[in-house]
Amino acid sequence: MIGIRIGLMAAALALGAGAAHAQDIAVNDTRVFPESITSTKAGDVIFGSMGKGGVYRAKAGSNTAELWIDPKVSGITFMAGVFADDATGTLYACSGMGGAPPEQAAQKSAVRAFDLKTGAAKASYPMPYGAKSFCNDFAVDKAGNLYVADTVGGAIHRLKKDGTALEEWIRDAKLAGADGIAIGGDGNVYVNSFFSSKLFRVAVDKDGKAGAVTELTPSMKMDKTDGLRSLGGMRFLQAEGGTGRIDLVTISGDQATIKPIKENEPGLTAMTVARGKVWALNAKLNYMNDKTLKDQDPGPFKAEAVDLPK
Numbered sequence: 001m002i003g004i005r006i007g008l009m010a011a012a013l014a015l016g017a018g019a020a021h022a023q024d025i026a027v028n029d030t031r032v033f034p035e036s037i038t039s040t041k042a043g044d045v046i047f048g049s050m051g052k053g054g055v056y057r058a059k060a061g062s063n064t065a066e067l068w069i070d071p072k073v074s075g076i077t078f079m080a081g082v083f084a085d086d087a088t089g090t091l092y093a094c095s096g097m098g099g100a101p102p103e104q105a106a107q108k109s110a111v112r113a114f115d116l117k118t119g120a121a122k123a124s125y126p127m128p129y130g131a132k133s134f135c136n137d138f139a140v141d142k143a144g145n146l147y148v149a150d151t152v153g154g155a156i157h158r159l160k161k162d163g164t165a166l167e168e169w170i171r172d173a174k175l176a177g178a179d180g181i182a183i184g185g186d187g188n189v190y191v192n193s194f195f196s197s198k199l200f201r202v203a204v205d206k207d208g209k210a211g212a213v214t215e216l217t218p219s220m221k222m223d224k225t226d227g228l229r230s231l232g233g234m235r236f237l238q239a240e241g242g243t244g245r246i247d248l249v250t251i252s253g254d255q256a257t258i259k260p261i262k263e264n265e266p267g268l269t270a271m272t273v274a275r276g277k278v279w280a281l282n283a284k285l286n287y288m289n290d291k292t293l294k295d296q297d298p299g300p301f302k303a304e305a306v307d308l309p310k
Contacts, residue, residue: 002018002186004091009015009184009238013244014256015266019257020080020223023063023277023304023305024058024063024192024302024303024304024305025045025058025063025064025279025303025305026062026063026064026065026066026300026301026302027047027056027300027301028065028066028067029049029052029054029056029067030054031051031052031288031298031300032047032049032050032051032052032054033049033050033051033052033283033284033285033287033288033301034048034049034050034051034056034281034283034301035048035049035050035079035080035228035269035270035285035296035304036048036079036080036082036083036084036094036137036270036281037082037210037227037270037271037272037279037303038079038083038084038272039084039273039274040060040084040086040087040222040274041270041277042060042165043060043061043071044057044058044059044060044084044271044274045058045065045274045279045303046058046068046082046084046091047065047082047242047281047286047301047303048067048079048081048082048093048094049071050075050077050078050079050080050096050098050283050285050288051094051288052071052077053069053071053076053077053078053079053168054060054068054069054070054071054074054077054079055067055068055072055074055082055091055114056068057092057119058289061072061276063259065083067091067168067200067277068089068119069093069114069119069258070228072278074096074112074114074121075198076093077098077108077110077185078095078096078097078108079093079094079095079096079098080094080096080134080135080136080137081093081094081135081136081137081138081149081205082094083137083138083139083140084116085116085140085146085275086116087140087144088144089115089117090113090114090115090116090122091113091114091115091116091119092111092112092113092138092146092157092257093111093112093113093114094111094112094135094136094138095108095109095111095112095124095135096108096134096135097109097146098130105127105130105131106126106131107263108131109126109127109129109130109131109134109135110124110125110126110127110135111124111125111127111135111138111146111148111159111166112124112125113125114181115209116159121122125159125165125166126165127148127150127153127157128150128153128155128157128166128167128168129150129152129155130184130277131149131301132152133150133151133152133153133155133157134150134151134152134153135149136148136149136150136151136178136179136181137149137179137180137181137227137228138181138228139181139182139183139189139205140183141187141189142183142185142187143161144161144296145158145159145160145161145197145208145221146159147169147181147183147189147190147249148166148181149178149179149180149181150178150306151177151178151179151194151195152174153171153178154171154172154173154175155168155169155170155171155172155173155178156170156178156189156191157169160249169203169275170214172209173191174198174215175191175193175200175202175213176193176195176196177193177194177195177196177224178191178192178225179192179193179194179201179227179228180225180226180227180228180229180238180239180270181228181303182228182229182230182231182236183230184201184230184233184234184236184251185230185232185234186234186298187203187204187235188201188202188203188204189201189202189204189210190202190228190236190251191228192222192225192226192228192238192242193227194215194224194225194226197221197223197224197225197240197242198215198216198225199215199216199218199222199225199238199249199256200213200214200215200216201213201216201254202250202283207294209283209284215254216251216255216256216257217254217256218248218256218257218258219256219257219258220254220258221243221245222238222240222242222247222258223240223241223242224240224241224242224243225238225239225240226238226240226241226268226269227239227269227271227281228249228270228272229271229273231248231273232253234250235248235249235250235251235309236248236249236250236251237249237261237271237273237278238258239267239268239269239270239271239280239281239299241264241266241267241268242266243260243266244263244264244265244266244267244268245260245262245264245265245268246260246261246262246268246271246278246280247259248258248260248309249271257284261271261278261307261309262278262280262304262306263307265282265284266279267282267284267285267286268281269278269281269282269285270283272290272303275285275306277305277306277307277308278305278306278307278308278309279303279304280300280303280304280305280306281303282301282304283301284298284301
């Protein structure tokens with residue numbers, strides 16, 4: 001009788017543990033180091049791999065992300081940001097020079113575009129500064145223009161709707177370390193810096209040119225600000241790798257009110273909204289970059305479900 005009770009208790013605990021992680025979306029591969037995540041309106045959740053250069057997709061209804069765009073086919077060896085644009089049926093991906101020989105560095109530094117349904121390659125747009133650029137993330141405005149954060153170049157580049165090449169939109173010392181980028185409800189561009197852990201507004205003039213760069217004052221200290229996504233209006237989601245937070249950021253004037261919705265998980269790099277949840281991503285990049293950890297198993301890579309902020 002005691003044995004039966006112990007067995008039932010063990011089974012219940014096992015079910016409880018499974019339920020606690022039932023909503024995680026796991027990447028079905030090792031040493032992927034997914035730095036960025038995006039999603040479609042249909043509920044597909046898409047990961048970009050910094051470790052292998054591939055793109056992994058968990059189709060709507062599935063909690064397992066499988067290899068979708070093979071780096072052996074795309075030629076990408078190092079991938080940062082990914083962004084799904086439902087309006088044009090395009091997945092944008094940041095191709096970097098990691099893992100490439102020096103003579104291919106400039107060629108690898110590009111924005112790659114893929115068909116959002118099939119994964120077929122659509123276009124490649126070289127970064128304006130070549131090997132001195134680092135494509136990190138994307139935002140698309142209501143007119144269909146694509147904005148690209150250049151971390152190393154300290155700039156934002158733009159691909160006009162139906163354009164054929166990226167152009168420097170703004171380069172400013174304040175934008176050194178430009179990382180997460182999003183469009184506000186006011187039509188302006190918002191970008192954070194991984195280097196300075198600051199958040200900025202870049203005004204968009206009536207002619208579409210970049211205007212003043214304004215540093216916003218946060219309500220609490222930020223550390224290693226990373227991914228940034230619009231929630232609509234003047235509300236955004238932001239990842240902070242240093243503090244280990246996913247923040248709800250509400251901007252009013254030059255003030256940014258920070259409200260953590262997930263805390264105490266250093267290494268968070270990005271998040272996306274899909275299936276009625278926020279999906280928080282930990283890239284575990286310390287296992288990729290720290291010499292003392294490189295040979296250790298980082299464990300599974302996954303996006304964890306967090307309740308949408310009200």
